[in-house]
Amino acid sequence: MTAILEVDALERRFDVSAPWLNRVIERKPRRTLRAVDGVDFTIERGQTLALVGESGCGKSTIARLVTGLHSPSGGSITFHGDRDRMQMIFQDPYASLNPRWRVGRIVAEPLRTLRPDTPDSMVSARVDELLRTVGLSPSDASKFPHEFSGGQRQRISIARALAGEPEFLVCDEPTSALDVSVQAQVLNLMKRLQREMGLSYLFISHDLSVVRHMADVIAVMYLGRIVEIQPTADLFANPLHPYTRLLLETIPDLEAPKRDRAPMGGEVPSPVSPPSGCSFHPRCPLAFDRCKAERPLRRAEVHDRRVACFACEEKAHV
Template identity: 90%
Template sequence: MTLRPNAILEVDALERRFDVSAPWLNRLIERKPRKTLRAVDGVDFIIQRGQTLALVGESGCGKSTIAKLVTGLHPPSGGSIRFHGDRDRLQMIFQDPFASLNPRWRVARIIAEPLRTLKPDTPEAEVSARVDELLRTVGLAPADGLKFPHEFSGGQRQRISIARALAGEPEFLVCDEPTSALDVSVQAQVLNLMKRLQTEMDLTYLFISHDLSVVRHMADVIAVMYLGRIVEIQPTADLFSNPLHPYTRLLLDTIPDLEAPKRDRSPMGGEVPSPVSPPSGCSFHPRCPLAFDRCKSERPQRRAHVHNRRVACFAAEEGSPDVQ
């Protein structure tokens, strides 16, 4: 994969495996082999500057693991991550705005910490002025810097998390389910804030979510993940108007439609297989309404289909009318 001139992040054949074996003595007594969980299995994508790429999928599909790999919280087991910029300008917004904030620190200290770490020579007066500016930027008041995190609502705490991320003057933000812990009305406020900041500060987002209605509002491109692999990547409008992978179609069917609340929807059958012992062939075939013999024995690769939309599905490759 060649990095495009305007690309900021290139992920190529990325893998992350975890050893989930029983303790050595248990394996010896019970004669059990080692077990490996493939949380991320050969993922690749490119994000352009100023763009938002969203990773979506059910819980346990590997989205958050990719976020931790990109930010360096986990080392990859294979493949490569190439960030075309200053790694100090890559920051992360975490899912839980309470757990990610130090409850013993006042808000001003929390926001100032990245600035003090990355630019230790910055005078304290300048740090304080910057903290006040960031609080205003995210819709809070400078006086809020004297309070502790527990004195704020969930939405306000996430605004503090955003202010902390902005303190390092980032150009790239990894957003791991940043609104999933918030009420729907508060979600909209935080998402609108993030959209505004992206425009004003020329930010690039890797946006992790399980909620397609959220990523429809946020993303330029959507990558759909299933069991550690990306099964489809499309521009947002194209994915919603013409999903190519059966799993994407089933995900879209879960979104309520006010105009057609009683529309026929195909229920998603079965449980997500274990990533420790995934099915042979296409990992989605046990749940797929379009699966045929080839799907059970051969793993599909993600290929360009129509207008360079990429999908890993034999039914799409062979022109199944149900996909078209």
């Protein structure tokens, strides 16, 4: 397999300082939020890599960096393809569609933007084809977004993304606003489209049950960093990082609904003033002195660079 996207040492910082006059009067320094802090991963062609983690860990910021909506503060993003063939599916199907446009115009927008010389008859035929592809009717092209359910609106969003003939899709929580039964329908549609069109996905989610169904590889994020990255089956069978294990404990188990589960302690620290060393150490049951002083890295000799954790490193060397 060949890589379609390579991300190396990616950083994104935001200035969250108070206004200049307030800082002068109150004698406060500038404050910087490190939303993404040295992230690296590779996505192969035809593969789905999922980024998972709690809200505020930097997942959506990475999605915006990859698509060019934000500029990196450091590191690099290398896309091995035509940037015009990268599209994004947004989280909220209610907010991401223009309520004043008919569906046909919404779906045709990328085609008219990227290929403005396309005759109207071909655009119309392509819109009809795309609506059928996502399970809607060509007659829906004349309707407005408010006439559809949430799941149908997300299908319209997918049709719009496909209009640009993408090879790579960034999916930012594409089913989190939908009912569970509708989620399954949309996810199955995305899996089918991936098989038929050879698509590659960067899939953003906080729901491990969803990414278990969708992803080939899962990268677990905590406070702007990737703490573990593994093939999906390996991660569920043998989670390495304590944070990953705690996340997996939150998934309901029908076979053992009353099993003893250790609650995840503490609050997520502020990314403006993160803890020293390993950012997870205030909540980690395995933390020791080194975790408070040093930042762990995903090292080649520790589970093939799959995990950034000193406890795992010591266990691997035993």
